[in-house]
Amino acid sequence: MAKASAAITSSSSAEYFSKNLQQVGFSSYTKAALTTIKEAVDNSLDACEDADILPEISVTVQRLGEGSGKGADHIRVCVEDNGPGLLPEDVVKVFGEYLASSKFGRGRCSRGQQGIGISAATTWAQLTHARGALVITKTTKMRQAIKCQVEVDIKNNRGILKEKESYDWDRPSGVSCDFLIDARIQMQGEGGLLAYLNGVTLVNPHLTLHYKILDEDWVHIERIENTVPKIPEPTEPHPHTMKLGEFIAHSHLFGKTRVSAWLKTGFSRISDGILKELKEHGVKSSLLERAVSSLSQEEFKFIFMGIQKLKLMAPSTKSVLSIGEAGLAKSIQRIGAVDFFAVMSRKPTICDFKPVLVEVAIARMKDKGSEEESIALLRFANRVPLQFDKAGCAMTKAVVSVNWKAYGLAQPKNSLPLGPYIMAVSVVSPFIKFKNASKETVDASDELVEELRRALIQAGQRLSKHIRREVKEADLEKKRQHIELFAPILVDGACRISKAGKGRREKALEGLAKILGREAHLAEKELTEAIEHSEAALEKLAQVTGVLPAVQEEPEEQVEVGEQMSLDGIEEKKSKKEKRKGK
């Protein structure tokens, strides 16, 4: 054997992450600011939901001067919430210890999963400004809040609590965390702070958010839903979401329980009926009556494969959280002035053995984007905006794969469609397959892309009703202009050739307006029908969601405008023109 060259040492996870912060979202100064805010906000939202509190979060970002690193600014990021607060012993773990989490592997659709993010932010602060996170926390049971500084003991992956003191805080509970870091602030663009903050408000209708970034004014976004989403408890595992090894491992918890009882209680969606079917597929009753612990590998495999062949109910909706079409419909209007929109909430389904729920919201904006620009695609995984590495993401691939021309949007080949639209795509699942630890991209498996595609197509169909209406309106307007353009030329020419007088000319013009007006009326009727059609669709949607989107009010206005412009309008304009000419 070769001589050992160097001693094999093991290092703490903190050591690993502190050397590889780029893997968890700290690869550049701009990303460092965004990730810090994002991790703090995610934690606050998760905590509020756990404690059934309506979240109210405020974010402040200040530039204090030049940073210690080259090209960096010295930035202070402060995130405050009204959540349940943290006990002092938990503060150290949350902010100062890697992989210390209440959420790891729970099978719930929480934003945070592993317990890496906020500790990484503390590490970043420590590395760039030699000071960890400054935390104020208060639970309802604490008489006074505690203010302290948390640092990461990188060698041992332990949190260190420093300068702990009691603090008078004017609220029943909450956490405030303060980071002094090297960073750069990018406001605009897909990777900008605004995109993140807008995204968070979009998928969290129950959130009230205040933010002040650099020298900008405070922005206050009020919640539009007053119930805290019920974070579903994880259900028993669904047999179709498991692999054989997991299936066998799962049995170890059940010891001498009978196999039939194990299957019925240890898994979701297995009933007596399913067991009967299983028997029809060749699994003997005697096998189902044996103790779980007595089964051989082969027997486990036989049962497992038998179950895989059966058609089971989809995993319970309870384990995946849905924002809901109502929530999305209300929330999308907080992003800006919306012309019209369409939302689509799919039923939960299984992609790659995991329950997944896909939701889509598409809105045409009045003041953002243009016909020539690509649409703004917002991606969300478990209600967290994804802002980087768009190209590799399952959601982008799904959007590109849809033929948007069919729904009235322009779309260059193999690209995102064009137009002043915001397209929000959300994937919620207890187990999202991210491509990397910083949760920037969702792995594009065929099944997931197909599910996303279906949601997008359905949303596109809903959207196209609005677009068709717009096209019809434009059509009507064009017809009117066309008539106004040619009518006098035609009549004047005919009058000159037949040497007809002024009186006949006016009468002919009147008649012409009537004839062509009739046609305009026809077009108007079509338009009204189109509007009614889309109204009915909206109403149906409203019944489902309990929301009446703003677009509901618009058709009336448009019809009014239409009527003013109609026949009388043309005639009036014409007679005015004539009068002018007459003079």
Next chain:
Amino acid sequence: MPARINVEKLSVEMCEKLLRDLERGKRPVLEATKCSLDNSLYNPKVGYLTPGDKKVQTELNVSSVKKMSRTIFVLELILRNIESGANNTKREVYYIAKGEIKHNPTLKPLDFEDQNESDEIIDFICEMMECYREDLNCFANDRGGQTYSGQLIVEETMPDGDKAVIDLSKLGTAPFQPKNRPQSLKLKARKKIDFCLIVESEGTANTLVSSGFTKRNNVILLGAQGVPSNAVRGWTKLIQEELAIPIYFFGDLDAYTLQNIFRTLKAGSAASLIRNQDFSAPDVKFLGVLPEDIKKYDLPDYAVKENDATESRALKKARDALENDPFFQDKKNKGLSDILKWLLKNKRRCEQQSFFSVNPRDPLMPEKIILDKIKNKNFV
């Protein structure tokens, strides 16, 4: 020749009706003869394609208001021309219209993108009034029809009433060029003329003249220069009417020549249904090249290139003609449709110049073959 159509009167009537309809809130309709093959009739006793009952109706609506406005606009320009006696080509009318529009911004919406658009309106007016373009003082270029003869005398009455007499034997090597308005010409023969020969290629016609064809024979020889223009068609008709001599057409053996050139000369075309009466010569015979000539004179023919777009289109047209063209369907023209069938079957073609290959050392060989064919009634 029919009495000249009174365009002014028709125009006023049309505009009167248009205004009347408008005043009553009724949609005016402009009606024109449908000029297409599916509205073409062929009666062998009449000899040319005549229009059927089909009409194209343009009802005033959002999509036709532009065409109607343009029609009235162009009509006004033409009426002005007729009044002042000015003549113009279609292209000139196009520029006159452009000029009017340039100087009158309210007319801007009528503006023509290219000449096709204004031509379409002029044709529409003709089809509507069932008149000739020449009646609108709008003339095409007098292409083709260069005529040589030692016996023919042409007498022309000019618009101002003056008369001119042209003796074609006095023109030397220069040809006589017929005008678009054969109505104003009278023909006389100083000596009995045996026949008239129309040669597809202007160049070949020239060669025949320079080798003395018109000196040796009492004939009228004219070059068609491809698809016969209105001038050539009207001129041939005039020769048929006034001189009553046999007329032969000598051209290539291919689908294009037979359908586009020869059929137009003999029976007019579907696009010009309303003018075929004065612009076709039903007595003209197809002298060749005939399919049997290839064998008889051992002429060099060659295969039709089916991958050539123009040639494959000609073949397709020939197939269509056999199915839809009343001229080729009539049994009186069986000889001609048989040639088309032969062409479609054999996919070969033979040019008229191949006669020069029969005896390359004898420049008079083509003439000899032509005379031989006429003598032996070897034509269709």
